[in-house]
Amino acid sequence: MSVLQKPTDFTSDQEIRWCPGCGDFAILAQMKKLLPTLGIPPEDIVFVSGIGCSSRFPYYLETYGIHGIHGRAPALATGLARMRPDLQTWVVTGDGDGLSIGCSHLIHALRRNVNIKILLFNNQIYGLTKGQFSPTSPQGLVTGSTPKGTVHEPLNALSVALAGKATFVARSVDTNAKHLGEVLRRAALHRGSAFVEIYQNCHIYNDGAFDYAKNAKIKANHVVELNHGEPLIFGTEQDLAVGLNGPRLETIKQRGGEWADKPLIHDETNQDSSLAQMIAQMRHPEMPEAIGVFRAIKAPTHNDLMPDQSPTTKERAKRLKKQLTSGQTWTVA
Amino acid sequence: MNQKATEPEDTKSVVIRITGDSGDGIQLVGAQTALTSALMGNDFSTFPDYPAEIRAPKGTTNGVSGFQIQIASDHVATPGDEVDVLVAFNPAALVSNLGQLKPQGTVVVDVDAFDARGLRTAKLESNPLEDGSLDDFHLVEAPITSQTRLAVKETGVSHKAATQSRNFFAIGILFWLYSRDPEPTLNYIRGKFDETIAKANEAALRAGWNFGETTEAFPRNFNLPATTVQPGIYRNITGNEALAYGLVTAAHLSGRELFYGAYPITPASSILHKVSQLSDCGARTFQAEDEIAAICAAIGASFGGAMGATGSSGPGIALKTEAIGYAVMLELPLLIINVQRGGPSTGLPTKVEQTDLFQAVMGRNGEAPLPVLAASGPGDCFDTVVEAWRLACKLMTPVMVLSDAYTANGAEPWCIPELSSLEPIDVQHPTSVPGSSPFQPYARNDFLARPWALPGTPGLTHRIGGIEKEDGSGNISYDPINHEKMVHLRAKKVEMAQQLYSSTTVFGESAGELLILSWGGTLGACREAAVKAQKAGRSVSHLHLRHLNPFPVELGNILRSFKTVVAAELNDGQLRQLLRAEFLIDVQGLNKVRGEPFLVRDITKCIEVHLSINNTSHRGAA
Numbered sequence: 037m038s039v040l041q042k043p044t045d046f047t048s049d050q051e052i053r054w055c056p057g058c059g060d061f062a063i064l065a066q067m068k069k070l071l072p073t074l075g076i077p078p079e080d081i082v083f084v085s086g087i088g089c090s091s092r093f094p095y096y097l098e099t100y101g102i103h104g105i106h107g108r109a110p111a112l113a114t115g116l117a118r119m120r121p122d123l124q125t126w127v128v129t130g131d132g133d134g135l136s137i138g139c140s141h142l143i144h145a146l147r148r149n150v151n152i153k154i155l156l157f158n159n160q161i162y163g164l165t166k167g168q169f170s171p172t173s174p175q176g177l178v179t180g181s182t183p184k185g186t187v188h189e190p191l192n193a194l195s196v197a198l199a200g201k202a203t204f205v206a207r208s209v210d211t212n213a214k215h216l217g218e219v220l221r222r223a224a225l226h227r228g229s230a231f232v233e234i235y236q237n238c239h240i241y242n243d244g245a246f247d248y249a250k251n252a253k254i255k256a257n258h259v260v261e262l263n264h265g266e267p268l269i270f271g272t273e274q275d276l277a278v279g280l281n282g283p284r285l286e287t288i289k290q291r292g293g294e295w296a297d298k299p300l301i302h303d304e305t306n307q308d309s310s311l312a313q314m315i316a317q318m319r320h321p322e323m324p325e326a327i328g329v330f331r332a333i334k335a336p337t338h339n340d341l342m343p344d345q346s347p348t349t350k351e352r353a354k355r356l357k358k359q360l361t362s363g364q365t366w367t368v369a
Numbered sequence: 370m371n372q373k374a375t376e377p378e379d380t381k382s383v384v385i386r387i388t389g390d391s392g393d394g395i396q397l398v399g400a401q402t403a404l405t406s407a408l409m410g411n412d413f414s415t416f417p418d419y420p421a422e423i424r425a426p427k428g429t430t431n432g433v434s435g436f437q438i439q440i441a442s443d444h445v446a447t448p449g450d451e452v453d454v455l456v457a458f459n460p461a462a463l464v465s466n467l468g469q470l471k472p473q474g475t476v477v478v479d480v481d482a483f484d485a486r487g488l489r490t491a492k493l494e495s496n497p498l499e500d501g502s503l504d505d506f507h508l509v510e511a512p513i514t515s516q517t518r519l520a521v522k523e524t525g526v527s528h529k530a531a532t533q534s535r536n537f538f539a540i541g542i543l544f545w546l547y548s549r550d551p552e553p554t555l556n557y558i559r560g561k562f563d564e565t566i567a568k569a570n571e572a573a574l575r576a577g578w579n580f581g582e583t584t585e586a587f588p589r590n591f592n593l594p595a596t597t598v599q600p601g602i603y604r605n606i607t608g609n610e611a612l613a614y615g616l617v618t619a620a621h622l623s624g625r626e627l628f629y630g631a632y633p634i635t636p637a638s639s640i641l642h643k644v645s646q647l648s649d650c651g652a653r654t655f656q657a658e659d660e661i662a663a664i665c666a667a668i669g670a671s672f673g674g675a676m677g678a679t680g681s682s683g684p685g686i687a688l689k690t691e692a693i694g695y696a697v698m699l700e701l702p703l704l705i706i707n708v709q710r711g712g713p714s715t716g717l718p719t720k721v722e723q724t725d726l727f728q729a730v731m732g733r734n735g736e737a738p739l740p741v742l743a744a745s746g747p748g749d750c751f752d753t754v755v756e757a758w759r760l761a762c763k764l765m766t767p768v769m770v771l772s773d774a775y776t777a778n779g780a781e782p783w784c785i786p787e788l789s790s791l792e793p794i795d796v797q798h799p800t801s802v803p804g805s806s807p808f809q810p811y812a813r814n815d816f817l818a819r820p821w822a823l824p825g826t827p828g829l830t831h832r833i834g835g836i837e838k839e840d841g842s843g844n845i846s847y848d849p850i851n852h853e854k855m856v857h858l859r860a861k862k863v864e865m866a867q868q869l870y871s872s873t874t875v876f877g878e879s880a881g882e883l884l885i886l887s888w889g890g891t892l893g894a895c896r897e898a899a900v901k902a903q904k905a906g907r908s909v910s911h912l913h914l915r916h917l918n919p920f921p922v923e924l925g926n927i928l929r930s931f932k933t934v935v936a937a938e939l940n941d942g943q944l945r946q947l948l949r950a951e952f953l954i955d956v957q958g959l960n961k962v963r964g965e966p967f968l969v970r971d972i973t974k975c976i977e978v979h980l981s982i983n984n985t986s987h988r989g990a991a
């Protein structure tokens with residue numbers, strides 16, 4: 037075992053092939069910062085990915101890595117985690133990889149609570165194939181394949197994850213270094229499937245998609261940070277909040293230092309994911325968008341639930357022999 | 370049972386076919402007959418023939434389920450071409466199976482089912498028992514339903530349960546007719562059913578036996594003396610059971626745990642069921658959300674050092690295609706099992722074909738070769754899977770194993786192998802790199818295999834993926850020369866499999882007029898036909914191939930030693946095309962694509978045709 041301390045110790049010798057300025061760099065930087073703090077030797081960490089710009093991630097880390105096929109990373113990771121619970125397994129996917137071609141694998145990995153950490157880099161576009169719309173592209177987005185703008189409703193990554201009964205659901209932003217670092221740390225420590233959506237800027241094909249959430253001057257009015265046990269308050273003056281009005285969430289405003297309606301208190305441990313769903317569905321510009329940990333509950337993992345046994349070689353030979361000769365047998369002398 | 374009036378007459382073999390509705394317990398009659406025969410020391414081969422629908426409307430031809438078994442005093446390899454005794458529980462079953470009965474064969478019908486209603490549901494205008502359609506056969510009109518009800522009356526079971534005991538009445542008749550020991554079935558009944566039902570079933574069986582013995586419906590009964598076989602402990606096994614046991618055994622022999630990923634599909638599902646029952650042996654199953662996830666999870670498992678395996682049938686294999694090519698690039702050991710069924714598309718889900726050979730050998734994008742092996746019968750599924758995993762580990766490659774619907778469901782007696790007598794599968798994982806040089810995940814050994822370095826090993830961290838790699842370092846490389854080199858390296862590595870095959874032996878003379886070439890589940894029919902022809906003094910040899918890619922090295926020479934080579938297969942000539950392409954030999958074809966196995970007479974007829982052509986051309990040349 038070789039415990040490493042510095043981010044550079046997790047830097048592989050591979051040339052990074054993302055476009056300079058891509059949001060992926062910022063995420064990689066946070067990951068390199070996080071890994072040495074986990075106390076896990078690099079050889080016990082595996083990064084699994086699909087296909088896309090984002091899915092090149094594993095090449096740039098000095099850990100074990102497996103660059104998959106388009107959309108299938110959660111499935112690859114499920115097999116690996118089943119057989120090697122001693123490893124820490126991360127999955128890196130994109131909005132096309134994880135929510136289009138691989139959407140069902142994503143949902144099922146979460147539903148099974150496989151002990152893997154899934155990071156979905158959402159740039160609302162297909163980067164690697166040069167700029168077609170993705171399932172998360174906002175309606176009306178003009179792309180290579182939609183010269184007049186996309187026509188369909190976008191998918192909400194966190195709604196999908198919550199529908200898949202994910203036991204850990206979070207969102208962060210590529211350049212919000214401190215926040216992202218903390219969310220990644222929480223994900224790493226979660227036992228079971230952790231799902232993190234990261235708003236990621238593709239400045240080549242969809243530049244500025246998340247400006248409202250990144251631009252230091254305006255983001256405070258468009259983003260609400262979730263903290264367990266604390267109210268959903270936001271705004272440059274901290275005078276805005278999210279409150280529950282009957283069956284829906286709405287923005288409420290402080291008047292004279294008083295809240296007319298009570299701001300919602302965040303409870304990430306709520307077994308019922310309905311509120312988390314409502315918070316996930318808050319969309320810019322009507323509502324602030326939430327970042328942070330939406331849900332973090334304890335539940336048995338896939339491996340906990342499967343009837344797996346690991347007999348010793350000798351014991352296995354005995355059992356196998358018993359199985360082979362089970363039922364009716366007869367002896368020919 | 371009463372003392373028999375006359376001693377049964379010895380006979381060498383019999384083919385019995387039991388037919389009725391899916392719900393009539395047909396498969397149970399077949400299974401008990403097989404088991405009893407096995408315990409009595411006979412060889413046998415079975416063919417369960419199910420409809421695709423689980424419970425089609427009762428009494429209709431769509432719902433007919435059948436079970437055919439050949440029991441013999443000698444070795445048998447097929448369930449038989451022609452049926453000696455046909456049991457039909459209803460008119461639909463009778464008319465849809467009569468074609469299989471041999472002239473003068475015996476047909477036992479449940480006469481109670483041949484009422485106006487029964488004939489109507491079978492869409493028959495006239496009653497086959499009366500209209501002369503059975504004139505060529507020995508007809509036994511047995512009142513199975515009414516006699517069963519009478520026999521079980523004392524037990525007090527419901528009317529419905531009484532009717533359900535009918536299949537045991539049929540067992541009784543058959544067991545008397547072929548002197549089968551009723552004890553194993555009686556034991557089964559006592560162990561399986563609650564007391565009242567058990568009593569009813571037992572009464573039905575005894576009544577059936579007595580019906581055979583006391584009515585004069587059958588002129589005599591028969592005896593099937595025991596077969597002489599290799600000593601050992603035996604059991605019955607179906608192809609899919611043997612695949613499951615083979616997987617777990619291969620995992621054991623290679624010192625790792627099995628991960629079997631699958632998505633349900635006929636006729637491969639029962640492998641998943643069986644492996645799931647073997648969790649105490651360290652086997653892990655994963656019923657995935659689809660076939661793609663199933664294979665990808667298996668690849669993930671192999672990456673982690675487990676034995677990754679996946680199984681499906683044609684449509685599912687199609688979905689796995691991209692991932693199979695990916696495994697070729699990753700150069701990880703992996704097994705892909707295809708239990709072939711009738712295609713294309715959904716095709717004939719429960720029927721047999723060998724139409725996925727091209728898919729197995731060639732069905733991937735890019736130059737993506739892999740070894741392809743096919744099992745020749747239920748028991749051979751075990752050996753084939755073990756060999757496939759041996760190749761996969763030695764060559765660090767995915768390997769495809771082909772079976773088929775006929776082999777999957779068919780059963781035969783199987784000599785249980787002694788685990789300690791099987792050769793271990795040696796697998797090495799690197800633990801360090803010599804000197805201070807970086808680890809080379811795509812370095813190669815004498816067999817051109819790369820090292821299987823496992824996550825968790827310090828100093829060997831590396832990244833693999835589907836993008837072309839630089840020879841040795843495994844780094845991403847788009848270099849044209851390197852790509853061509855890697856394509857050739859991967860191909861050459863797969864060719865290395867030839868060096869690991871045991872030698873190919875021709876059955877019969879190693880040169881001559883005619884060679885029948887077969888692969889997969891058609892071994893039995895082809896071999897039986899070859900034996901017959903050889904006994905008749907014909908120059909016919911038979912070669913059965915397990916290795917379909919790469920072909921055995923000596924195959925070309927073998928083919929060239931025969932004047933005519935016929936590839937017999939249940940497709941439109943796939944092996945034939947591969948052989949022609951590979952060896953530039955004008956291989957002929959015997960092809961059948963009806964969702965049915967070969968009959969021995971299909972092969973015999975083909976032998977006759979080809980030998981007479983050869984003779985004619987001799988004369989022509991003179």
Ligand SMILES: Cc1ncc(C[n+]2csc(CCOP(=O)(O)OP(=O)(O)O)c2C)c(N)n1
Nearest residue numbers: 087088089090106130131132133162163164
């Ligand atoms: C089976 C298959 N279909 C299509 C592609 C082409 N392809 C590669 S990446 C990609 C989309 C990637 O988009 P996203 O997941 O959003 O990742 P990004 O590149 O934006 O990070 C597509 C369609 C492929 N590699 N494989």
Ligand code: SF4
Nearest residue numbers: 054055058089163238
């Ligand atoms: S195309 Fe977009 S997502 Fe891809 S590397 Fe360039 S900036 Fe990043």
